Amino acid sequence: MAAKDMREPIESGCPDPWQYLHPTMRKNFGQWKYHDHPRPGVLRHVAFSGDTIWTVKAGTQRILDVFTLRKLCDIGDQYADGYVHFTLRSNIEFMVNDESRVEPLIGALESAGFIVGGTQNSVAMISHTQGWLHCDIPGTDASGVVKSMMDELIDEFRNATMPNRVHITTSCCQINCGGQGDIAINIQHTKPPKINHDLVANVCERPSVVARCPVAAIRPAIVNGKPSLEVDERKCICCGACFPPCPPMQINDAEHSKLAIWVGGNHSNARGKPTFQKLVAAGIPNNPPRWPEATAIVKRILKAYKAGARDWERVNEWIERIGWPRFFEEVELPFTKYHIDTWRGARSSFNASSHIRF
């Protein structure tokens, strides 16, 4: 088709949400007074006008087929008012302005297989990325990891009995699209990329690949008479940053791409400033379809946190109070030289005091 026959896009950008707001939310926009938590999975917001809205939150499989999407719409039409909201962690929320409609709505969601919960001090839905289903560089399948873990953490999603909310994230490579979490389960490669030198010259823009390496371990080279790239394997940190711009530098490895677990990432400013997650465990097998080893460690961490943290303490605050030695003891994880940071700013993570717990 000639360009002149093509349809010009309408560059409308981000749509106005006003048309999709529940009428009670539209009416009381910016005029909410307080909220409470009548039961797990339900929030009640009260406006200065006296209007009240009940929100029922449900977890789904996130990768929705159109049948599931329509089922959610059917429930929204039959038991709510035809409006929904999606949370940052891909939960769906339905709103009703009559308390008597809350229980039937919950009943409809649960009998359709959705999981009501995820509010307040629960283990929230694990936020995740595309994985083997759709990503071009994944070391694992986030959807599968999340399904496997949520099967085991479902009671912590349904009940809000943690000291504070727990956000878990997963990432299928070290770029860490899943983001920071109280607990993060991320791929950690342990071997340098395997380079297919026959393809590099044709597929990769070599200077960009050289520039992409965080430790300057990649340099141009002629290999087997062809322009290619070589990696100084003593410098290489196996991060995989070269793989997206240069697919012949394969970083994923069935055996040596492992999972690592990080804790204490917290985006909130409540009490302390936002924090980044810290490494606690590595070398965990990337073991589809159920990843039992990673789930077992996550459950140990959650158990210790639930037993030991005070009300309102997030994972990072709990560890800050009890100290890292006791954390490693309580979750029965080894402490190694790999826990000592080597990256820029590492020194600020060293203990330069006589503060030691005994």
Added chain:
Amino acid sequence: MAIDKHPTPMLDQLETGPWPSFISGIKRLRDEHPDERINKVTNDLLGQLEHSYETRKGYWKGGTVSVFGYGGGIIPRFSEVAKAFPESKEFHTLRIQPPAGNHYSTKMLRQLADSWEKYGSGLVTFHGQTGNIMFIGATTQSTQVFFDEVNEYGWDLGGAGPCVRTAMSCVGAARCEMSCTNEFKAHRMLVNNFVDDVHRPALPYKFKFKVSGCGNDCQNAIERADFAMIGTWRDDMKVDQAEIKNYVNSKGRQYLIDNVITRCPTQALALNDDDTLAVNNRDCVRCMHCLNVMPKALHPGDDKGVTILIGGKRTLKIGDLMGTVVVPFKKLDTEEDYESLVEMAETIIDFWAENGLEHERCGEMIERIGLANFLEGIGIEPDPNMLSHPRQSSYIRMDGWDEAAQQWFERQAAAG
């Protein structure tokens, strides 16, 4: 016509257990959808995914696909194992921008589902980590037709590649008493000012806007956004003393002391002998903790605005960076306020586009050139709110000190 279904013994194990299964969902499309095209596409998708599970490798490659008139917005995926799984050999994702705050009517969701099953795989996610609706699985050809159809009724592509990305905002003033700004308006004014930069990737790298209505930062703006807006207030927080007493009566005095008073990061709270709460508002940093614990008793003040932080990002390339405060407080009441917000974003993006290296996020550029140089470049004066503490190193040439000190006093005098 019956299709030859790939065996999926590993994926089948993800159909057990109580959490909803994405594998069961994909199988429903394979087995029950009336359109044979969708049956075949999802069958080969499951086949390829099973192959990934068996070999622990991904088999999608990127490429270049967009719609007419745009340069981005599509995540192209071509299968490396197309011989074995030909029906899903082109399996692109369309990133569609959601409404600010992620609100929908079921009517609109049904309309989107109807369009999607005409052209795509029938799989969709609300939402990806950047914040887009992810319509997963379309051929190069159907990408254009699907986009044309939904674009006609109000939906546009988001960003992919080195460009301004789809923005995100919290539920905000629509349903939250903590909200200190009009998140929707800030979100839409910012990102919709840059539609050209969203659709035609030409920046050093990605640039993300995220808006959270208060310091709880539900959108992870500070740690994920190049341009983070956090709602706040600068007058006194509102205290309903009767509700404080109710709280003491229901939870106990010690609970309130242990969970509110002593948890305040700047010790700005005290419980008086008569069970009223004393707040030292000058010490309060608007962290939100006490409001979270007692949402009935405590509320943000009336003089609301936003704090703006620049340069948050994830790991690549120099490591994780939080955003840095660049504007401690900005009013967002009038149209002029919003216009000046957009102008500021333009100035920052222009400066970064000019000075950022290829594949360098804004925060990384600031790390490289220094915060003071960045502030000078965008015409913002230094402010102690931008730092945790002043410099510790004496290794700096300071012969411009007198002039800088003079400017500080002049600015203070001008600000009154």
